[in-house]
Amino acid sequence: xxxxxxxxxxxxxxxxxxxxxxxxxxxxxxxxxxxxxxxxxxxxxxxxxxxxxxxxxxxxxxxxxxxxxxxxxxxxxxxxxxxxxxxxxxxxxxxxxxxxxxxxxxxxxxxxxxxxxxxxxxxxxxxxxxxxxxxxxxxxxxxxxxxxxxxxxxxxxxxxxxxxxxxxxxxxxxx
Amino acid sequence: xxxxxxxxxxxxxxxxxxxxxxxxxxxxxxxxxxxxxxxxxxxxxxxxxxxxxxxxxxxxxxxxxxxxxxxxxxxxxxxxxxxxxxxxxxxxxxxxxxxxxxxxxxxxxxxxxxxxxxxxxxxxxxxxxxxxxxxxxxxxxxxxxxxxxxxxxxxxxxxxxxxxxxxxxxxxxxx
DNA sequence: GTCTATACAGAGATAGAC
DNA sequence: GTCTATCTCTGTATAGAC
Numbered sequence: 001x002x003x004x005x006x007x008x009x010x011x012x013x014x015x016x017x018x019x020x021x022x023x024x025x026x027x028x029x030x031x032x033x034x035x036x037x038x039x040x041x042x043x044x045x046x047x048x049x050x051x052x053x054x055x056x057x058x059x060x061x062x063x064x065x066x067x068x069x070x071x072x073x074x075x076x077x078x079x080x081x082x083x084x085x086x087x088x089x090x091x092x093x094x095x096x097x098x099x100x101x102x103x104x105x106x107x108x109x110x111x112x113x114x115x116x117x118x119x120x121x122x123x124x125x126x127x128x129x130x131x132x133x134x135x136x137x138x139x140x141x142x143x144x145x146x147x148x149x150x151x152x153x154x155x156x157x158x159x160x161x162x163x164x165x166x167x168x169x170x171x172x173x174x175x
Numbered sequence: 176x177x178x179x180x181x182x183x184x185x186x187x188x189x190x191x192x193x194x195x196x197x198x199x200x201x202x203x204x205x206x207x208x209x210x211x212x213x214x215x216x217x218x219x220x221x222x223x224x225x226x227x228x229x230x231x232x233x234x235x236x237x238x239x240x241x242x243x244x245x246x247x248x249x250x251x252x253x254x255x256x257x258x259x260x261x262x263x264x265x266x267x268x269x270x271x272x273x274x275x276x277x278x279x280x281x282x283x284x285x286x287x288x289x290x291x292x293x294x295x296x297x298x299x300x301x302x303x304x305x306x307x308x309x310x311x312x313x314x315x316x317x318x319x320x321x322x323x324x325x326x327x328x329x330x331x332x333x334x335x336x337x338x339x340x341x342x343x344x345x346x347x348x349x350x
Numbered sequence: 351g352t353c354t355a356t357a358c359a360g361a362g363a364t365a366g367a368c
Numbered sequence: 369g370t371c372t373a374t375c376t377c378t379g380t381a382t383a384g385a386c
Contacts, residue, residue, distance in 0.1 A: 012277040014189035017379065028353055033381060035351090091276065098273035100328045101266065102187040107329055114330045135342045138331065139318065142339065146321030153275045154282055155289045156313065164317065167310045171346040193362065203371055208363065210369090 001049040004042060009088035013043060013099045040105060047096045047106055051113040053089055058120055068127035073169060075121065079144050080151065080162050091152050097145070117141055128173055136172045143168055176224040179217060184263035188218060188270045215280060222271045222281055226288040228264055233295055243302035248344060250296065254319050255326065255337050269324050292316055303348055311347045318343055 003025035007016050018039055022029045036042045061075045079090050100106035122137035130136045147165060150156040156164075178200035182191050193214055197204045211217045236250045254265050275281035297312035305311045322336040331339075 012274075014274075015277060018381085019379070029380085030354080030382080031352055039380070094273065094276070097324060097328060098270065099187075099189070101269070101324070102190060110328060111330050114325070132342065135339055138335070138339045139343050142321035142325055142331075142336075143314065143318045143343075144321070145324065146317035146319070149272060149276070149320065149324075150289070150317055153272060153285060155286050156317075160313070161317075164310060164313045167307065168314050168318075168343070168346075171343075192360090194360095204362085205364080205372080206370055214362065 001046060004046040005050060005088055005092045008046060008095050009091040013095045016043070018042070040103075043096070043099070043103075044105055044109070046092070047109050050089055050093050050096060051109060054093065054113065055116065058117065062120060062124075068124050069173065072121065072124040072128055073166065075124065076140055076144055076165060076169065077162060079148055080158060080165065082158060090148055094145070094149050094152060114141070125172065130172055131174070140165075140168060140172065176221060179221040180225060180263055180267045183221060183267040183270055188274045191218070193217070215278070218271070218274070218278070219280055219284070221267070222284050225264055225268050225271065226284060229268065229288065230291065233292065237295060237299075243299050244348065247296070247299040247303055248341065250299065251315055251319055251340060251344065252337060254323055255333060255340065257333060265323055266327050269320070269327060272320070289316070300347065305347055306349070315340075315343060315347065 004016070004021055007021050007024050011017075011020075016039075018029050018032055021042065022032050025032075032042065036045060057078050058075060061071060061078060064071060064074070066074070079086070079093075081087070096106060097110060100110045118137045118141055121141055122133045125133040125136050125140075143165060147156065147161040151158055151161050179191070179196055182196050182199050186192075186195070191214075193207055194204050196217065197207050200207075207217065211220060232253050233250060236246060236253060239246060239249075241249070254261070254268075256262070271281060272285060275285045293312045293316055296316055297308045300308040300311050300315075318340060322331065322340060325331040326333055326336045
C-alpha cells in the first residue's frame with residue numbers, strides 16, 4: 001500500500017501500472033494479483049489506506065490539549081504541509097477523489113471519509129464559537145481540497161494556500 | 176472539441192480513448208491524428224476550449240447592469256448549475272485540472288485561466304466592499320473548485336454546495 | 351506466498367488509397 | 369480532408385513451477 005501511494009503520487013491513478021507498482025514494492029506482478037483481485041482492487045485498497053492515514057493524523061491533532069481554535073487550524077492545515085510523506089498522501093488522496101467521479105466503487109469510502117472529517121471539523125468549530133458550524137465545516141474542508149489541488153498543479157504556492165485558509169478560518173470565527 | 180468535452184465528461188481524461196472520441200465526433204481515428212499531433216494534443220486543445228467557454232460565461236455575467244454583489248454571486252455560482260452543458264463543462268474542467276498535476280503541458284493554460292478568473296472575482300469583491308479582495312478572491316474561487324468536485328463525486332448535493340458557497344460569500348462581505 | 355514466463359486484449363499511431 | 373486497414377507496443381492478467 002505504501003508503494004501504491006508512492007506510485008500514485010508520482011504518476012497518478014491513471015499512470016499506475018501494476019508492473020511498476022510491483023517493482024516499487026520489490027515483488028512480482030503475479031504477487032499483486034495474488035493479494036488483490038485486479039487493478040481496481042489495488043486502487044480501492046489504496047484509497048482505504050490513504051483514508052486511514054488521514055484519520056490517524058486527525059485523531060492525533062484532536063488529542064492535544066490546545067484551544068479549540070488552535071486545534072482547528074492545525075487540523076485543517078495538516079493537509080497543506082511541505083513534508084514528502086504528507087505531500088504524497090495529499091496528491092494520492094486528490095487523485096483518488098478525482099477518480100471517484102468516474103469510478104463508483106471509490107465513492108462510498110470517499111463519502112464516508114469526507115463525512116467523518118466534516119464532523120470532526122464541525123465539532124471544533126462549535127467549540128470555537130462559530131455561528132453556523134455545519135455550513136462552516138463543509139465550507140472549510142471543501143476549501144482545503146480546492147487549495148490542495150491548486151498547490152499540486154502549481155497554481156498557488158504552499159504559503160499562499162496556507163494564508164488563504166487561515167484567512168477563511170478567521171472569517172468563519174468572526175474576526 | 177465538443178465531442179471531446181462530452182467524452183471527457185463521461186469517462187474522464189483517463190478514460191478518453193481516441194477511437195471513442197472519433198466515434199463521438201462521427202469521424203475516423205485517422206482524422207483525429209490528422210488534426211492533432213497525438214492524444215496529448217487533443218487534451219491540450221480540449222482544455223483551451225473549456226477555458227474559452229468558461230471565459231465566455233464570465234464575460235456574460237460581468238456585462239450585466241446588476242449590483243456588484245449580485246454579479247459576484249452569479250459569477251461564482253455559474254459553475255454550480257444543473258444544466259447538462261454546464262455540468263459537462265464543469266466535469267471536464269475538473270478532470271483537466273486533476274490531470275495537470277501530472278501533465279506539465281496542461282499547467283500553463285490552467286494557471287492562466289485561474290489567474291484571469293481570480294482577477295475578475297477580485298475586482299467584483301473590491302467593488303462590493305470586501306476588506307481583503309485578493310485573499311478573498313483566491314478563497315472563493317478555490318472553494319468553488321472544491322465544492323464542484325464534491326458535487327461530481329456525489330459527496331454533496333448541488334443545492335447544499337450552492338448554500339455553502341453563498342454562506343462563504345456572505346462571510347467575506349461581512350454579514 | 352512467491353516467482354518466471356507468457357497469453358491476450360486494448361489502445362495509440364501510421365500507411366496508403368481516394 | 370477523410371477513410372479503411374493494420375501495425376506495434378504496452379499493460380492486464382493468468383498458468384504453472386517451486
